[in-house]
Amino acid sequence: MTALARPLHHMETEHFEEAARIFARLEKGARLEFIDGKVRSKAVPDADHGRIVEWLTRLCSRARPELWLSADQGLKVQASRGGRARPDGELAPSGAFVGQGAWADPDPVLMVVEVTCHDSDTDRRDRVEKPRVHAETGIPLYLLVDREARQVAVHSEPDDGRYEHVRTLRYGKKVRLPDPVGITLETEQLKDWVG
Numbered sequence: 001m002t003a004l005a006r007p008l009h010h011m012e013t014e015h016f017e018e019a020a021r022i023f024a025r026l027e028k029g030a031r032l033e034f035i036d037g038k039v040r041s042k043a044v045p046d047a048d049h050g051r052i053v054e055w056l057t058r059l060c061s062r063a064r065p066e067l068w069l070s071a072d073q074g075l076k077v078q079a080s081r082g083g084r085a086r087p088d089g090e091l092a093p094s095g096a097f098v099g100q101g102a103w104a105d106p107d108p109v110l111m112v113v114e115v116t117c118h119d120s121d122t123d124r125r126d127r128v129e130k131p132r133v134h135a136e137t138g139i140p141l142y143l144l145v146d147r148e149a150r151q152v153a154v155h156s157e158p159d160d161g162r163y164e165h166v167r168t169l170r171y172g173k174k175v176r177l178p179d180p181v182g183i184t185l186e187t188e189q190l191k192d193w194v195g
Contacts, residue, residue, distance in 0.1 A: 033085050049117060056145075070092065096109075131155050132161060134155075135155070150191070
């Protein structure tokens with residue numbers, strides 16, 4: 001899978017979707033994305049990564065039972081470029097993605113979540129590209145659980161392809177996810193899952 005860690009050639013969205021289906025069948029756990037007209041692969045998550053997504057899913061469903069944090073639902077992003085992203089989680093009203101297939105419309109999404117992996121693309125992908133792509137798409141919040149930096153970054157107020165407000169807090173602090181999510185996270189437990 002390392003051959004796909006770098007951008008490949010430019011391709012059309014429909015060709016990317018077919019390639020992603022084939023690759024997923026051939027390589028268990030493989031996750032491809034199509035960002036800025038380039039195919040990129042995401043690292044296969046480790047157990048601590050999965051535990052963080054599970055923890056966040058439980059917190060969100062307790063605080064807002066009408067919402068659900070879907071894991072790995074593909075989203076249509078960058079409308080003008082036919083982009084496709086597969087965040088680690090998407091918080092939206094329960095049932096929002098029913099009938100939409102592998103790549104859903106991002107309109108109902110209130111927040112996307114990324115948890116860093118231990119690969120060479122994390123800095124570019126999770127800290128630079130993903131916030132920009134999701135802000136361009138108009139998703140209200142981008143939550144980055146950064147295991148290397150041992151911090152949580154909340155990006156909010158998307159405007160003109162960027163999030164106007166970014167709040168970064170170390171693990172152990174209370175993290176308030178602003179509206180439209182309106183949930184406070186107690187992050188002490190994240191110290192156990194830095195991987």
